[in-house]
Amino acid sequence: MSTISAKERMQIARQLMPEQEGLQRSGNFKEVNLGFSEQLAVLEAQRCLQCKDAKCIRGCPVQVNIPRFIQFITNGDLAGAAKSLASDNALPCISGRVCPQEEQCEGSCIRGAKGQPVAIGYLERFVADWALNQGSAAQEEAPAPTGKKVAVIGAGPAGLTAAGELAKKGHDVTIYEALHKPGGVLVYGIPEFRLPKKIVAAEVDRLTKAGVKIECNVVIGRTYTIPELQAQFDALFIANGAGLPVFMNVPGENFKGVYAANEYLTRVNLMEAYDAESANTPVLIGQRVAVVGGGNVAMDAVRTAKRLGAEKAMIVYRRTKEEMPARAEEIHHAAQEGVDFQLLVAPLEVVGDEKRWVTGLKCQRMELGEPDASGRRKPQPVAGSEFVLDCDVVVVAIGTKSNPLLTATCPELKLNKWGNIETDENGMTSLPGVFAGGDIVRGAATVILAMGDGKNAAQAIDRYLKTA
């Protein structure tokens, strides 16, 4: 037990994440953040004031008991920290890397009121990585089989979490995944330099060892329908994400060289086009790449463009940096890597040559007006400010909406006006025994919310199966 006074705690400054140097890393796809050493972690953990009324817990969408796992670190008990964390969060290696901590736990941290909040995300990552490197130390005892069968649709964070929880309870779980590899956005969208694929692979491996069956290349709505699955399984969990890309709907958007971020990132990540030597799937390497949008997806795309060799990789965003929905760290990292931010700029048209290859993006400048419904100041065009931004690749990263492929083949499933599946407080849809969660319910949201939905739904499914 460390005997450090509150005053001493207050004097420790927030520890910096060791990272690959900005210009060096913009030439490779290796992870940018290198992770805390144990020494840094303990020092950072000591900054935590162990608040009785821990606001950070309430700031966390899945209510991880943050002071508890941090206390274990302070005590040098990493196994205890790992166990504590794992009991609250199924995939801490992932959330420690991709959660918008500044809006959640760290945003609520009392130390942030005067100075820097405790680096909860970095500590979470540290503990989770430590546990991963220990391997499956304590093989949990296999639960007694319940004889109930559950199908999970989609192997993204929601589906993987639900499957893990259901297997723990002894249910016979099969995941159906449309793509050839499980992981959802974690493998096709979020790049290696932010979330190494071996981490997702290790999670998937853990699930299969726990008895979860994963069938890839199965598109529900095509290979099987929901009613067919209902006939074969005692309960279903739909977690097929919100994967349909939204386009700008401007002239020239179908020119060669215009990508939806999903396609661009899928080619590079899932199809491994980042490895120009051995890749079988091509991706256009732009010299000047314009990425439209200001969220995590846009940051991932623009930083990918830089790594693929773009001389100039640009963000085109119609508001300012303050309004960007991306994680603060991603914006910061992008700037460090030399990304050019074209702010208060809105695209009007994609310009092309006679062969319809992209040559530029016609834009207009914007200024911020009155706050809109979302509370953000609404951008308004500045008259006569049109200009053409030279570029040879345009990546559109302005959002995704729910993919109707599955829901269109099951009209009994109640949807809201955006095409998202409606659920009750237990995550159950209008069809008894059919649950849903993650982006297909929330619209494009976050990894941690998807995992939270997976966990809650698993509990609700377990209760349902006991009464059914």
Added chain:
Amino acid sequence: MHTILAKKQLSPNVTRLDVLAPRIAEIKKPGQFVILRAREGDERIPLTIADADPTQGTIALVIQAVGKSTREIVAMEVCDAIRDISGPLGHPTELISSGRALCVGGGVGTAVVHPIAKALHAQGVQVTSVIGGRAKEWVIFEEELNRLGEVIVCTDDGSHGRKGFVTDAAKEVLEAGGIDVVYAVGPVPMMRAVANLTRPFGVHTIVSLNPVMVDGTGMCGGCRVDVGGETKFACVDGPEFDGHQVDFDLLADRLQTYREFEQRANACADGQCRIRR
């Protein structure tokens, strides 16, 4: 894993593979396709389900070797296995239930038209097929289509059937009258020509589009085509569309996107690769 149970060369560059995929064989409908990945690390390739044998659990793929991936697939042998096959994808063909249909197939497109013709025939529709190829040895599925109705074969050099393009023969059939619908599958210029041909006759014309695809589930938007001024995703909204509404120029154009890469990949496959970065 999907084992190859039979392999047959149909023309100098077209090969048929019968591959184990029981679920797809059981439920596939005409007009649907699969996306496959032959080996780990390979490209995802869309291919039409040319036929299926649900009792054996196999689907037939008829593949024209045009580039690196398709050449590697046709180089696989019986007992080899294809790693991933996802499907059946896309909407089934919109079939008429009576009357007369004209099915036009060019090159490997004939393999795509054949299951449509077969389904139409089974519904009692009278089928006339017009199929073409460069020369005699390039004409495929003639025998199978012959069992379903009249077949007019066209070759560029006149070595088999009539000399000339499929559009010439199709025009005569249309002029003779009585055709309720036309199904046309082949290279983009051929489908465009057929659509232009049938327009003045006012005959509904369905074409099957082959844009570059990645996932096949509507997730990437790479397969977008313009139909009647609206952007559609061919993998989920198609692949068959009203030929009179399709912007064929855009389709042909977008198919050129990876030209350079494809040529390089092909050269590497031929062992002439000098580009090492």
